[in-house]
Amino acid sequence: MSTEIDIAQLRGWIGREERQEELLTPALAQRFDATFDRAGSLDDGAEAAPMIHLCLCQPAAPTAALGPDGHPARGGFLPPVPLPRRMWAGGALEFHEPIRIGEVVRRRSVIEDVRLKHGRTGPLCFVTVMHHIESGGRPAVTERHDIVYRSDSTAAPPPAPAAAEGTIRRVVAASPTLLFRYSALTFNGHRIHYDAPYAREVEAYPGLIVHGPMQATMLVHLAAELRGAPPARFSFRSLSPLFDTDDFALNAKDDGAALELWTARAGGPVAMEARAEW
Structure with missing residues (x-):
């Protein structure tokens, strides 16, 4: 059965914002370094490893609000795309200043675009989100995040x-x-x-x-x-x-x-x- 996608409705999410903030503690920096087999200073003011911003200011949906795949139910900040599979398609980052341990990190996320395309296995819906990351009040990272939603498909990809x-x-x-x-x-x-x-x-x-x-x-x-x-x-x-x-x-x-x-x-x-x- 084909999935009906009301792209006009989904594009109504363009411009929505979400804001989060979190203190970068030495404990979180230590766990990040341990995961990637890194060693670094854990002192206040020390530079944290690049990309640690992906582990900060994440949404914390209640367990009861999660879908069967473990993702938060759709229709909050992200548009309610009626396609079952959601994946990172890509992105681009600009690094302005390092994030430092002991600083408050703030994220402002904005839905920039919602587009519908048709691929070999069916409809694809692309959602573009811009993340603006500050550390200690200074711009740290600007990130474009490209998300793709697609249908379930048993078709084998071309070699x-x-x-x-x-x-x-x-x-x-x-x-x-x-x-x-x-x-x-x-x-x-x-x-x-x-x-x-x-x-x-x-x-x-x-x-x-x-x-x-x-x-x-x-x-x-x-x-x-x-x-x-x-x-x-x-x-x-x-x-x-x-x-x-x-x-x-x-x-x-x-x-x-x-x-x-x-x-x-x-x-x-x-x-x-x-x-x-x-």
């Missing part, structure tokens, strides 16, 4: 070529523990990341899905390590999922003043492609 290996390549063990820790850090209840029976039996995935934001975080950290400083701009696009059934690799190669980055499992297609600029 994609195996990803090339980067000049730099780091293998990551896609363990359920790592995925659970990141879900906990971001207060993300989406069951595809930690509930293996649900992921396999309800959503028909071969295993747990590796978070898109976590892949982006790892690529930013790799870029900062290779160039000795966090990038000023970072953009990324999700192309295919990664599962906990295989380890995956972070790849990078120079592109003049920028770095091209991507993730992929061994022998698999590009999962996320990204570009970091300084």
Whole structure:
């Protein structure tokens, strides 16, 4: 049965805002560093690791207000798109100032656009959200967040070529523990990341899905390590999922003043492609 989508109604969400704030404590910074095997100062005023903003100021819907997939029920800040699967499609970030431990971090999020497209497996609804992040009253990060909603589909995706290996390549063990820790850090209840029976039996995935934001975080950290400083701009696009059934690799190669980055499992297609600029 086809899903009727009232795009005019959904576009009525354009301009809606949501505001959250949270103190970045040493404890949260320590858990973030531990999850990504990093070491850093936990003193007040110390710079926190890039991308920690994704673990701050997250919505805290009551458990009774969650849908069967673990996401908050639709129709609050985000529009009530009547398509069952929601995923990160990509995004772009500008880093202005570091977020510092002991500072209050504020997020103002605005629905910028809602668009309907038709893909090979049916309708796709794209929602664009702009996040404006401040730390200690200073602009810290501006982030464009692209969300895609799609229908359930049993159609197999067309075969994609195996990803090339980067000049730099780091293998990551896609363990359920790592995925659970990141879900906990971001207060993300989406069951595809930690509930293996649900992921396999309800959503028909071969295993747990590796978070898109976590892949982006790892690529930013790799870029900062290779160039000795966090990038000023970072953009990324999700192309295919990664599962906990295989380890995956972070790849990078120079592109003049920028770095091209991507993730992929061994022998698999590009999962996320990204570009970091300084």
